[in-house]
Amino acid sequence: MKIILIIIQSLDGFINKDQKDDLSWGSHEDKVFFRTLTKQLGTMIMGSNTYKKMPAFALGKRFSLVFTSQPEILRPAKAENIEFFKGTIKQALNYLEKKGIKNAALIGGGKINNQFLQAGLVDELYITVAPRIFAKGINGFGENKLDMKLKLLDTRQLTQDEILLHYQVLKE
Amino acid sequence: MKIILIIIQSLDGFINKDQKDDLSWGSHEDKVFFRTLTKQLGTMIMGSNTYKKMPAFALGKRFSLVFTSQPEILRPAKAENIEFFKGTIKQALNYLEKKGIKNAALIGGGKINNQFLQAGLVDELYITVAPRIFAKGINGFGENKLDMKLKLLDTRQLTQDEILLHYQVLKE
Numbered sequence: 001m002k003i004i005l006i007i008i009q010s011l012d013g014f015i016n017k018d019q020k021d022d023l024s025w026g027s028h029e030d031k032v033f034f035r036t037l038t039k040q041l042g043t044m045i046m047g048s049n050t051y052k053k054m055p056a057f058a059l060g061k062r063f064s065l066v067f068t069s070q071p072e073i074l075r076p077a078k079a080e081n082i083e084f085f086k087g088t089i090k091q092a093l094n095y096l097e098k099k100g101i102k103n104a105a106l107i108g109g110g111k112i113n114n115q116f117l118q119a120g121l122v123d124e125l126y127i128t129v130a131p132r133i134f135a136k137g138i139n140g141f142g143e144n145k146l147d148m149k150l151k152l153l154d155t156r157q158l159t160q161d162e163i164l165l166h167y168q169v170l171k172e
Numbered sequence: 173m174k175i176i177l178i179i180i181q182s183l184d185g186f187i188n189k190d191q192k193d194d195l196s197w198g199s200h201e202d203k204v205f206f207r208t209l210t211k212q213l214g215t216m217i218m219g220s221n222t223y224k225k226m227p228a229f230a231l232g233k234r235f236s237l238v239f240t241s242q243p244e245i246l247r248p249a250k251a252e253n254i255e256f257f258k259g260t261i262k263q264a265l266n267y268l269e270k271k272g273i274k275n276a277a278l279i280g281g282g283k284i285n286n287q288f289l290q291a292g293l294v295d296e297l298y299i300t301v302a303p304r305i306f307a308k309g310i311n312g313f314g315e316n317k318l319d320m321k322l323k324l325l326d327t328r329q330l331t332q333d334e335i336l337l338h339y340q341v342l343k344e
Contacts, residue, residue, distance in 0.1 A: 009184075127183060131323065132321060133318050135289075135311065135315060146306060146308075147189070147305075150183065151332075152303055152335065165335065167183070167303065
């Protein structure tokens with residue numbers, strides 16, 4: 001299965017200033033990009049904090065798998081086509097592959113992104129770099145040491161100040 | 173005085189993996205860019221840890237002001253035209269202005285970058301984004317919360333995988 005990590009971050013690598021951050025510092029153009037690519041991929045994989053922050057309308061028209069140790073707390077789901085998954089990332093991928101899923105967007109948060117990268121399961125990244133510096137916040141790639149090498153595939157300006165970087169993860 | 177912050181960071185905002193990091197993950201092209209721009213500006217401002225990491229040849233042909241609470245420990249200087257400064261950043265800028273200095277490169281580390289940004293003293297940033305993810309390390313903008321807005325001035329590919337982002341700091 002091909003897994004594409006998609007996040008918007010500040011220049012210094014934060015996906016949220018704090019737990020209450022509503023991402024209002026991201027552009028409309030980035031939201032359109034996110035919606036278009038995730039619909040095209042058809043499946044989104046996320047952690048429970050990311051799920052809790054997403055408005056219901058941002059979850060429609062694609063399948064979502066939400067990692068959680070407490071599915072009962074998240075039910076009922078905010079939208080159709082959402083499954084809560086209690087288990088390891090390998091178990092989740094086996095499950096998705098059995099469903100015939102070939103492509104998925106990994107959309108955070110940092111902890112789950114870190115686990116997927118650590119396990120060598122991420123193929124590409126789309127990182128929107130917002131024109132902001134926070135110095136403190138929630139890291140988009142978690143907190144466990146990684147040493148990933150990337151290949152820059154292309155770049156695109158989403159707005160006058162916001163740039164989208166598209167990378168392939170190099171596997172050694 | 174115009175102050176331009178120049179750093180190379182991983183995609184996730186780290187300027188060093190750890191204290192021993194020798195920046196070998198940065199490109200030759202970035203080093204050439206750094207050398208050219210800092211020589212052109214004529215003055216470099218840095219903290220003592222950054223100074224300690226810099227080879228003597230990287231300090232030649234421009235004036236350097238090194239912040240330190242213990243100048244005696246750093247003497248003798250590694251190269252000519254280096255001054256050790258014990259004092260606040262405002263005192264240092266007064267001192268540089270009295271010397272007739274109009275432009276300076278602020279080259280780290282994170283702590284001093286944070287202080288200059290917090291004080292509204294940085295005009296522009298040149299951030300080289302290396303194609304790496306570390307998840308853990310030393311942040312290029314320090315650890316005290318900031319909320320800076322930037323304007324993207326231009327971008328340049330330094331190598332196939334390394335991109336240089338040039339921003340203006342918006343002052344409110």
